[in-house]
Amino acid sequence: MKKILVTGACGQLGSELSSALAEQYGLENILISDISQPERHLSKFNFSRLDVLNHQAVDQLIREQKIEVVYHLAAMLSASGESRPRNAWTLNMDGLINVLEASRDNQVDRVFWPSSIAAFGSHTQSTDTPQYTIMDPETVYGISKLSGELWCQYFYDRFKLDVRSLRYPGLISYKSPPGGGTTDYAVSIFHSAVKKEVFECFLHQDTKLPMMYISDAIRATIELMAAPRENITVHTSYNLSAFSITPRELTEAIQLHYPSFSSIYKPDFRDLIAKTWPHNLDDSSARKDWNWRHQFELPQVVEVMIRNLNV
Numbered sequence: 001m002k003k004i005l006v007t008g009a010c011g012q013l014g015s016e017l018s019s020a021l022a023e024q025y026g027l028e029n030i031l032i033s034d035i036s037q038p039e040r041h042l043s044k045f046n047f048s049r050l051d052v053l054n055h056q057a058v059d060q061l062i063r064e065q066k067i068e069v070v071y072h073l074a075a076m077l078s079a080s081g082e083s084r085p086r087n088a089w090t091l092n093m094d095g096l097i098n099v100l101e102a103s104r105d106n107q108v109d110r111v112f113w114p115s116s117i118a119a120f121g122s123h124t125q126s127t128d129t130p131q132y133t134i135m136d137p138e139t140v141y142g143i144s145k146l147s148g149e150l151w152c153q154y155f156y157d158r159f160k161l162d163v164r165s166l167r168y169p170g171l172i173s174y175k176s177p178p179g180g181g182t183t184d185y186a187v188s189i190f191h192s193a194v195k196k197e198v199f200e201c202f203l204h205q206d207t208k209l210p211m212m213y214i215s216d217a218i219r220a221t222i223e224l225m226a227a228p229r230e231n232i233t234v235h236t237s238y239n240l241s242a243f244s245i246t247p248r249e250l251t252e253a254i255q256l257h258y259p260s261f262s263s264i265y266k267p268d269f270r271d272l273i274a275k276t277w278p279h280n281l282d283d284s285s286a287r288k289d290w291n292w293r294h295q296f297e298l299p300q301v302v303e304v305m306i307r308n309l310n311v
């Protein structure tokens with residue numbers, strides 16, 4: 001079994017991906033790392049505190065632990081990045097390049113790094129956004145994701161490092177809180193609903209964004225990483241799609257469970273960011289190359305979120 005390192009493992013995606021990897025590949029083969037201490041639910045894992053901005057520490061950990069596969073998740077998300085653009089750029093870029101270099105220098109077999117729908121921009125075709133199209137992101141987060149995609153391709157072309165990537169839509173999960181992204185409302189809304197509170201939404205009611213339930217995102221990640229090398233034709237980042245919703249549609253879907261639930265809309269800077277992102281993506285390359293199929297549609301996501309947040 002290959003030894004796997006997860007960076008940024010204490011975040012929304014990392015904590016659930018680490019558990020899925022442990023189930024699939026064995027707990028003893030997973031080393032989780034983060035700059036923060038893990039919460040109690042991650043205490044079963046081997047943990048190493050790692051700042052991905054420390055190049056030497058990244059290199060040393062990969063070398064000494066004989067890591068063969070890396071899932072590099074440490075990053076600053078879109079909304080947080082706009083309040084600290086320089087820090088977001090440094091973390092998202094230097095962190096990635098440190099991981100790519102250490103992986104190359106220590107003969108790591110495979111690296112996963114997530115991109116995002118934020119890599120697109122206001123001149124991108126917003127409906128059925130093609131795999132290859134105009135990309136003019138307007139946030140520092142989006143700029144770092146687009147640049148990161150090109151770095152991944154560069155390391156693949158120049159050093160034959162097997163780096164794989166997905167352009168995640170907004171991720172909806174109940175186990176871990178979201179980390180400061182523009183799609184966070186689609187998680188917070190459920191917390192308000194189960195507490196029987198009115199939800200104050202930072203997006204306009206009709207702002208449509210692609211979303212995905214976290215289990216689908218995790219399965220996509222594990223399936224992409226398990227696909228034969230010769231099947232991978234996209235070396236920047238694969239478009240990945242499930243369903244698209246507006247805050248109004250999500251509110252209405254929740255009202256089927258809580259008829260008196262309501263949202264009020266106070267769009268802020270995050271609505272301006274969201275308006276530059278696609279409504280839905282053409283992910284046919286992922287479907288063709290490694291047989292990607294999403295499972296969760298909106299009604300199932302609403303059902304599973306409410307059921308689990310209510311316990």
Ligand SMILES: NC(=O)c1ccc[n+]([C@@H]2O[C@H](COP(=O)([O-])OP(=O)(O)OC[C@H]3O[C@@H](n4cnc5c(N)ncnc54)[C@H](O)[C@@H]3O)[C@@H](O)[C@H]2O)c1
Nearest residue numbers: 008010011012013035051052074075114116168170171179
């Ligand atoms: N959550 C989403 O909706 C979404 C959508 C698209 C892409 N992504 C991408 O998925 C990845 C994970 O996102 P997430 O939602 O889990 O983010 P998150 O903010 O929840 O978690 C990020 C983690 O990185 C850690 N971190 C911060 N600085 C670090 C450093 N210097 N060294 C090591 N760790 C550090 C944080 O402590 C945190 O635990 C990111 O690359 C993000 O861009 C997420």
